[in-house]
Amino acid sequence: MSRPNDGPLIDVRDLERTFDVRRRVEGRRRRVREQVVAVHDLTFSVDAGEMVGYIGPNGAGKSTTIKMLTGILVPSGGEVRVGGLDPSRQRVDLARRIGVVFGQRSTLWWDLPLRDSFELLQKMYRIPPARYRENLDRFVDLLDLGAQLDTPVRQLSLGQRMRGDITAALLHDPEVIYLDEPTIGLDVVSKGRLREFLRALNAERGTTLLLTTHDLQDIEALCDRVIVIDHGTSVYDGSLAGLHAQGGSRRTLVVDLVDEAPPIDVPGAEVRTVEGPRQWLSFPSDASAAPIVAAVAAAYDVADLSIQEPDIEDVIRDLYSRGA
Amino acid sequence: MLHVAVATRAFRRYSTYRAATVSGIFTNSVFGIIYSFAYLALWEANPTAGGYDAQDAVTYVWLGQALLMTIALWGGGTTDDLAERVRTGDIAIDLYRPVGLVGWYLASDLGRAAYHLLTRGFGPTVIGLVVFDIALPGSALDAAAFAVSLVLAVVVSFAIRFLVASTAFWLLDQSGVKVMSGAFAIFFSGMMLPLVLFPGWLGTVANALPWASYVQVPADIWLGKHQGVDLLAALSFQVAWAVVLLAACHGVLRLATRKVVVQGG
Numbered sequence: 001m002s003r004p005n006d007g008p009l010i011d012v013r014d015l016e017r018t019f020d021v022r023r024r025v026e027g028r029r030r031r032v033r034e035q036v037v038a039v040h041d042l043t044f045s046v047d048a049g050e051m052v053g054y055i056g057p058n059g060a061g062k063s064t065t066i067k068m069l070t071g072i073l074v075p076s077g078g079e080v081r082v083g084g085l086d087p088s089r090q091r092v093d094l095a096r097r098i099g100v101v102f103g104q105r106s107t108l109w110w111d112l113p114l115r116d117s118f119e120l121l122q123k124m125y126r127i128p129p130a131r132y133r134e135n136l137d138r139f140v141d142l143l144d145l146g147a148q149l150d151t152p153v154r155q156l157s158l159g160q161r162m163r164g165d166i167t168a169a170l171l172h173d174p175e176v177i178y179l180d181e182p183t184i185g186l187d188v189v190s191k192g193r194l195r196e197f198l199r200a201l202n203a204e205r206g207t208t209l210l211l212t213t214h215d216l217q218d219i220e221a222l223c224d225r226v227i228v229i230d231h232g233t234s235v236y237d238g239s240l241a242g243l244h245a246q247g248g249s250r251r252t253l254v255v256d257l258v259d260e261a262p263p264i265d266v267p268g269a270e271v272r273t274v275e276g277p278r279q280w281l282s283f284p285s286d287a288s289a290a291p292i293v294a295a296v297a298a299a300y301d302v303a304d305l306s307i308q309e310p311d312i313e314d315v316i317r318d319l320y321s322r323g324a
Numbered sequence: 325m326l327h328v329a330v331a332t333r334a335f336r337r338y339s340t341y342r343a344a345t346v347s348g349i350f351t352n353s354v355f356g357i358i359y360s361f362a363y364l365a366l367w368e369a370n371p372t373a374g375g376y377d378a379q380d381a382v383t384y385v386w387l388g389q390a391l392l393m394t395i396a397l398w399g400g401g402t403t404d405d406l407a408e409r410v411r412t413g414d415i416a417i418d419l420y421r422p423v424g425l426v427g428w429y430l431a432s433d434l435g436r437a438a439y440h441l442l443t444r445g446f447g448p449t450v451i452g453l454v455v456f457d458i459a460l461p462g463s464a465l466d467a468a469a470f471a472v473s474l475v476l477a478v479v480v481s482f483a484i485r486f487l488v489a490s491t492a493f494w495l496l497d498q499s500g501v502k503v504m505s506g507a508f509a510i511f512f513s514g515m516m517l518p519l520v521l522f523p524g525w526l527g528t529v530a531n532a533l534p535w536a537s538y539v540q541v542p543a544d545i546w547l548g549k550h551q552g553v554d555l556l557a558a559l560s561f562q563v564a565w566a567v568v569l570l571a572a573c574h575g576v577l578r579l580a581t582r583k584v585v586v587q588g589g
Contacts, residue, residue: 095422
């Protein structure tokens with residue numbers, strides 16, 4: 001779709017959002033008024049066609065940012081532009097051009113069969129009938145929803161509902177889609193299929209993706225770029241590899257020895273925990289596991305080995321502790 | 325087109341509660357009978373009270389029972405969905421859509437009202453007609469005007485219920501306000517007692533308030549009390565309240581979305 005300006009699709013500058021909160025304080029009869037800063041001095045931009053992971057701990061300001069990007073929350077300060085529009089002032093115009101998916105909420109109507117929900121959306125977004133059929137056929141095929149089209153939403157499994165929600169968010173060919181924990185609660189197979197679908201969508205249609213998640217694998221599978229937010233401001237903006245390196249995150253090698261032994265001593269790794277014959281060794285994420293595994297295997301009788309990847313929380317926590 | 329689809333869906337959704345519909349018609353009819361005898365006793369004592377004769381009075385009772393659910397006098401209807409969605413935070417999803425909330429919920433409520441009119445409205449009216457020989461509109465014009473007035477009654481009632489539900493944006497829960505609003509509605513709509521019986525300034529005030537649109541105005545049109553310019557004035561009264569209140573709905577919604585945090589992540 002053509003936009004009047006050739007700047008970034010999403011442009012956030014010095015964004016601020018504060019909330020007034022009344023808090024009960026012990027010993028005082030009246031509640032105390034406090035200002036909570038949810039987003040502070042946030043600046044970033046996203047170009048059309050990018051797939052960006054937007055991550056941070058709970059309460060970091062992720063949802064607040066998304067709400068301002070979609071126009072349902074008015075910024076206290078700073079500027080937001082999405083596709084050249086001011087979201088909170090042009091919410092309805094913008095809504096035609098974006099899609100939103102929540103892992104924890106459904107945009108479908110629980111008492112309607114999927115097909116009826118989709119038809120309601122067709123009318124709502126005024127999708128041309130031919131385009132609607134084409135999109136519906138394609139998504140139903142890709143997401144394997146054919147058998148569920150006539151089932152009321154309340155009877156769908158979480159995975160089915162999620163796929164229904166994704167279809168609902170994409171029927172009107174949005175330029176950008178916001179996904180909030182889209183794989184939460186899904187099994188491994190469903191997660192994998194969903195990621196594959198989103199990747200294909202981005203490759204084929206150039207749909208811009210902004211993904212908030214706590215699942216590092218979502219990010220690894222989908223996003224070339226990660227924005228980490230903490231205390232309402234961006235603390236990292238760059239590649240995922242760079243995040244690992246900067247965060248100094250560590251992977252863990254779990255070694256099951258044949259017999260109990262004193263802590264394993266190999267170069268490049270240190271023992272974190274020993275429990276009987278099992279030992280946990282930690283080593284930097286950017287180092288190869290191969291020489292460490294080889295060294296352990298050469299020196300000890302090993303029954304089993306496994307490697308644990310750092311999860312996003314660890315990476316972020318490391319990032320903060322380093323920054324502090 | 326969208327709004328027709330929304331209304332149709334609401335109609336269908338309400339039509340799934342068959343047992344509730346049947347027991348509702350039964351309840352309306354029982355109350356209709358009780359009120360009819362009470363009013364008959366009253367008009368026996370004063371045969372021209374409020375300018376009604378006994379048949380007018382009994383007709384008024386059955387119209388009230390027929391309108392009760394159609395206009396959702398007690399509150400409720402699809403605006404309860406709105407309040408619930410505000411409470412749970414699902415309202416965020418409604419706000420992500422390229423469609424105005426007021427129009428959306430109004431369409432939905434009109435679909436609901438259509439269903440309640442055909443069942444909870446029509447059912448008791450037939451009973452009233454058979455048992456109490458209630459009056460029918462005197463002319464095709466009165467009947468048509470009544471139909472218009474009925475739609476306006478639903479719109480005015482919707483707007484008030486929407487405003488009540490909107491308080492959930494600030495209070496998180498509409499129920500206290502809803503009870504209060506229901507009490508006002510039952511008194512000032514003329515459901516309890518026709519407003520024509522209200523004396524002096526109370527009558528003047530009651531007839532000027534929006535709730536008069538609920539029962540008193542449509543019933544008087546049905547009874548042929550408004551003719552000619554007077555009929556136009558009665559309908560204009562409803563239109564004026566509908567416009568003012570719907571504008572208030574838009575205003576409140578704008579305030580709500582500007583000021584209030586949408587619940588939950």
